[in-house]
Amino acid sequence: MPNGLPSPAIRPAAYLMMMAVIVFAAVCGAAQYWRTDLDPIAVPLSIYLTGPGGAYVRMTYYLMGVALFVFAIGAYRATVAPLRSALALMLFAAPGLLLPVVAMTELFKGTVHESLAALIHGLAAQSTFLALSFGMLLLSSRWRRDPRLSASRYLGMSLAWLATTVLWLQAFAPTLPHGLMQKLLIILILLWLGWAARQLLRAARPQQAGA
DSSP states (O other), rough: OOGOOOOOHHHHHHHHHHHHHHHHHHHHHHHHHHHTTSTTTTSOGGGGGSSSSSSHHHHHHHHHHHHHHHHHHHHHHHSSSGGHHHHHHHHHHHHHHHHHHHHGGGGGTTTHHHHHHHEEEHHHHHHHHHHHHHHHHHHHHHTTOOTTTTTTHHHHHHHHHHHHHHHHHHHHHHOOOOOHHHHHHHHHHHHHHHHHHHHHHHHHSSOOTOO
């Protein structure tokens, strides 16, 4: 970042992610109330991708996919060069590509391609959660050592570890309510993404000469 000027990719990535987090939380949160035919404790969020209001929920998946892809680039550029991680970039870019797939596969319910779409949906959804989990841990650990991104570092690490714990609880404690656990995981991921967007905004501030 010559002359203390941050990369121009950082601020747009931060604002886009903030918007995506707010829209995703608002629409998917509201869906828990307008879908009175569904039990929010039992059913996962993917069930809301079709049926009444499903188009709005799918829209949030597409928006978050774009935001994650842009965030991956912005976060890479915001990190000080010695701490940059190509793996972290890929761990956020991949979910950016997979989330739209997760949403679109639900449209094949009731068609001859339903079984294949369900398989792709499951693989894409689990890959998204795993990639985000490891990406959050990796980026949080890198930013903890970056003077420009270390503010509230304990909050970022805590959210990343909580999300990872919930993710693995779903695997090793299958008797827990699937819908509730998945939505708790999504809430923790959204909180971390909101925190990360704030960190990017801090990194986007021009640095004083000699700082």
